Amino acid sequence: MKISINWISDYVDLSGIETDELVKRFNLSTAEIEGVEIKGQNVQDVVFGKVLSVENHPESNHLHILKVDVGSETLQIVCGAPNVREGMVTAVCKVGGSVVAGKIKAAKLAGVESQGMCCAETELGIGCDDDGIMDILEPVTIGQNIKEVWNIDDIVLEIDNKSLTNRPDLWGHYGLAREFAAIFDRPLKKMPLADLEKYNNLRKISIDIDTPNCYRYSAITAENITAKKSPRDMAIRLNYAGMRDINLLADLTNYVMLDLGLPMHAFDNNIVKGINVLESDGSIKMTTLEGEEHELPKGATLICDENKEPVAIAGIKGGLKSGISDDTTSVLFEAAVFDYANIRKTARKIKLITDASQRYEKSLDPELTQFALSRIIYLLGNIDAGARVTSSFSDCYKYKYPTIKIDLKPEFIGKIVGTEITKEYIIKTLNAFEFGIEDQGEKLIVTVPSFRATKDVSIKEDLVEEVARLYGYDNIVPQPLAFDTEPQNLIPSIEYEYDTKLMLAEKYAANEIHSYLWNYEDFNTQNKIATKAYVSLLDSSNAGQSGIRSELIPTLLRTLDENKNTYSDIRVFEIGRVVSGLDEENNCIENKKLAVLFASQNKREEELFIELKTAIVDIAKNIMGIDVSLVEGDTVQYLHPINSFRIVSRTDDYGYVGVLHPEVKKSIDKRFNVVAFEIDFEKLANTKAYARKIKSISKYQDVDVDYNILCDENLIYSDLQKILSKFKNKIVSGYSLVDIYQNKDLLGNKKSVTLRYNLSSFDHTLTGEEIEKFRADFVEFINKSGLEIRG
């Protein structure tokens, strides 16, 4: 929202305060100022001039050569405006002067000398009319500088609307002036108003409210309005505040809105004579002032005339038929307050967010309607002396907010702020914001002014803010807490999350990615990846996708797809949340999962698979202290039916690992061999770790013996282990895998598995006989087991 300091200065004297100081203090005490515009700075040496003659330019179709009287002299000016005419009074920028766009120099236009420029409103930055040069109808003195007559110099502050969300009172200049008055400790002037009581004897306008969403509707009528245009200064203010000047009556309603924050509306009183406020049944259509037809949804609040014909969408926009035009001479002014939620809902539904609806959404104070009508009648009377009020102040007040009184112990404020703040300071500050105060010694009874009582201020904590923001946060000395809490351990899934990520990045050269919470359905379908979504977004226009992911690997595959033409080796991982189902109450079951994908054009699938398995075991064992292994079992559709496995510990199943299904692989990029795993990270992290203890070692020399065991090439290692586990010998402390050798020519359908047996004893040095016995027993065992020992 844009605010004019000239306008603010109508209500509080800000003289002697630098703009920087204004901005800084307002920022720290009230709301964020996003920008400062110095208006009129570039408008220099612009005077009123009278066009004495208009001649066609010999070299141009649209240019004219003017003789313009600027008081001290007559200038020759070449002008391209279509509306120029002899006798016209306009604004002339002399050579050496400047307009918004820059300095004006003497120049030749199409060969003819021009000694200045006739200006349009837009060129002076004071209006929106750029159809031609200014056509000044009001009496002015030719040659006088326009700045001596019009208030062009001003400072306009742009306030961040978001920071005013909870302050309906700050959507007009008067409320803002109240803040400035409090901040700079200067008196707030009263707003000049008309006394409406003198019209009490006039007829009442019939007003009926048949909806709970209209809290108060007030109106007054006037006739014999002959002035059509707003006074120039009023038009300039409207423009500086970001609106356009239209005609007097429309401008007046906008001006009062910008004064008080309460939107107003003007109906042609010849068309609208009485008011019915109704609720739409959903079947009604209306054309607004802009000529756009809107269907009015069920529940929308409508302003209807005495015949219950809709004439405005309450709090949002007036209707075309009943609107004022340049011919309107009698008017019905509306000042009303509607339910904030109702207006908000309707505005969103019909996609019509207006200056009015924005203000109503903030919960306006119904007390304002009387001020607004008093103000508009005052202004109208000042501008158009012939205008006559034709009704009494007519009012239908359905819902009055309760008066809020708050008990406040003065020391409470200092206790929350953390520094002592005196009772005198509290009273002075709250008074400046127009809170009523009854001092009962031990406590204050604070009455919240109606314009702050619609939802903004209701509890004593709200009063802390009112006092503290004026007291100044710079005056608070930072202090550590007076108490401390006990040290706490990290939750395992949080503690291990970073360790896991770091290990994957540093040891396995993988890149962490963060992907969206939704499935990429197109990608998945295109690449034959079936994945489920248990819930979906109701409105996915900004997400592009609607199904919430239940797995991570499909997104990793998409990442592979997006980067496949840049890299020949891709390793990515994500720790992220998924929705893996719904509980009995239909709420989402959420899991934190880890997925890792290795893809390479250079490595074989089996190599990649072993590297990936290493990573799984590494994370489980070396970060979390859990032994995991792979077992055969069902996994997911997009992994290889043979080479995909479950990841388990002795107690739990955590997920799966595997080679990409050939069909998916072919679809994404057949050059890449791809393996991936996905586990329930939280579950793994929460599995009880084994105790990490040092194994004692024998002080006697141990002996290693290697055997090459020949077995069927399809016998997997864990099955070989099962066989070997039956061999018992008390000097065997363990064995490990050294190598696996396969050679069709030499070994046929067999493979040679080299194992290293470690022999030792805790109580003596092994004797030759013991070792020989082991050898003999082992060879016998192997032969009996249907295996063979290779030379």
Add this chain to the structure above:
Amino acid sequence: MEINNINETEKCFDEDSSNIQNLEELENIRLKYLGKKGAITDIMAKFREVPVELKKEFGIKVNALKTKIENNIEQIKADLASKQIEREIKNTKMFDYSLPVDTKTGSLNPRTIIQKQVVDIFKNMGFVVEDGKEVETEYNNFESVNVPKNHPARDMQDTFWLNNGELLKTQTSAAQNRILRTYGPVCKVIFPGRVFRNEALDAKHENTFFQLEGVVVGKNVTIANLIYFEKAMLKSLFKKDIEVRLRPGFFPFTEPSYELDARCPFCGGRGCHTCGGSGWLELCPCGMIHPNVLKMAGIDPEEYNGFAFGLGFDRLVMIRTNLDDIRYLNSNNLKVMSQFKTKM
């Protein structure tokens, strides 16, 4: 005679050993003089023939010669070895030390790096670190943190609603109720997490981003405490004292509510690209926890109070890395994302 023989042998040795080029030659010399059939042995064999009165002198001389030969040979051996090393060094080809290397390090998402730094800071200050869900109930996300029905935040435009009635949490505060119930009424907790807003994407706006929220609840907690904590945190984060200022803000879950600005650590407040010329960075929304929020978590607001604050990781990342488009953080563009490695 025999004595002369000794002198002769010494002369021969001196001559022989004066120009030895390698270990092989040296070994030959050694054998010639010290070997079983060497000169010294020959001389010793003649000991018997030496007249008695000369035996002593003879013995001393032979032994002296033997010692000298042994020492010289050792010395020559050592000299040869160092000459050999010198030769080796001379013949060494210099490496191309300028070749690039590949550390084969992967990368973390920069948010992870920032999060780790920030979490460590709060752990040092005694905070519990918690985690939150991404799908939340309407109650947790709104009601329990005092966001009334009809509040704009509940609109379709701002919230991703799900077809089961739940929603994607719009703020980390959605976890406040659960956390206060778990740890309250005297606690210090932070809870980083991912939040979602139903809005259109551009270089400065994401619909999915990372925040951190912290709460401190206890007896007699003050705004002065809040400022203290924020300053301590920022000092740790930027590794220098940071001036802060509070501006009035508005959040339903705190009262009073503030926007905390930090004096731009990059330009010291003179105004730069990072702070948009204002000299201040808007970093932490914060405030004193609204009594309704405490009440809904079963904590008596007359006895306890506290403060809450937020911190946007994405913004911090952008400030720290010069990243000019927030969308990269959720993109899986490895060309950009792999630049970060594991530290920042």
